Amino acid sequence: MKHIILLFGVLSFFTTKAQYSNYYSIDINQNVNENIKISGNVNVNKNITTIDYGQLSITNAQRERNQLEKLKYNDEREKNISLEIASDPTKAYDYGYQNTFIRKGDDAKSSGFKKYTNNYRIPHKSLFVNAGKGRFENVSIEGITTEIIIGTPKYNTENKVIDIEKDCKIEVYKEGVLNDSPSEAGKKIFVHKKDLNRATVYGIKGFKATLIWEDEYQIFITDTYKSFDVSIGNGVVYSVKVRTYGNKNEVTFEQLEGRRYYLRRLVEKVISTAEVSDMKF
Structure with a gap:
């Protein structure tokens, strides 16, 4: 009976895995030297680390040019x-415009401020369009959406210990398993990979947290950039x-990786x- 339950559990696991992309895993058994003796059957997956980002970027640039020329x-x-x-997306920064807005009163209170001014560059319209606040x-052209969502700065009103790296x-x-959905109660997402890298956020050294995942209908790469400025108040x-x-x-995830890069x-x-700037708290 125990063996039946175990077999059912194993089959359920592989059935779940089969429903999702295997782009971020390879079977390393294909690279095992035949002189190595292994006892029993071994099946190990390993994360891919050799994505050709350069070629993917070149392909994206050419497609962008082809689309724009029409x-x-x-x-x-x-x-x-x-x-x-299209050839150099950073030029969208140069040809973009500066967006400056002031928050005060109730608009600023929810972020712990009495007043503040937010400033950031909006890229040229040939690459990014305003899609809301x-x-x-x-x-x-392939239907890959890239969103930049500017978060509201948060003042540490209660002077808590904040560990951005841990967050x-x-x-x-x-x-490699199903996780609870961050946005839909009762729904599950399959997480392929997590990553953590350094990044500069609002001029402050912080981190970029990457979550690569999918649900029943879509595939995602979510990069969350965070920093904590200790030089201002709390x-x-x-x-x-x-x-x-x-x-x-x-x-595919390969197309997502190319667009992201x-x-x-x-x-x-x-x-x-x-x-x-001009923060009052």
Whole structure:
């Protein structure tokens, strides 16, 4: 009876795994030297670390140029700017514009401030369009959506101990298994991979937490950028979320990785140069 239960559990696990992408795993048994003696059957998966980001980026740039060349422009200068940006997305920062807005009263109170001014660069419209309050969106020709969501700065009103590095390790999620959905109660997501890297956020050294996951319908790469400025009062937390995603029957994780890498330098320039000034708390 115990063997039957165990077999059922194993089969259920592999059935669940089979429903999701295996892009981030390879069977290392294919690379085992035949002279090595192994007792029993071993099946081990290992994360891929050799994604050709450079080639994926080149492919994205060419597709972007091809798409833009088909569009009609009001003048030659506008066309040249768009094509220049397609070849080097960081140019969208140069050709973009500065967005400055003031929050005060009740609008600032929820963030622990009496008043503050937020400043960040909005990339050129050929790459990102305004999709709502603090949210900018790019949709590729393949249907991959990239969102930049500018978070509200949070003042540490209660003077709590804040460990940004620990927060960014997103320990609540486990790799290679189903996890509770962060946004839909009762729903599950499959987490492929987590990663943690250094990043500059609002001019402050912080971290970038990466979560690669999928649900029943879509695949996602979510990058959450956070930093904690200890030089101001009790400290201020800055955060920006970047989501790259698409429908799983239309795009692959390889395409998501390519799009993410193609836009990464632009996105991180926007995030690193943003600033909050004139803070009152």
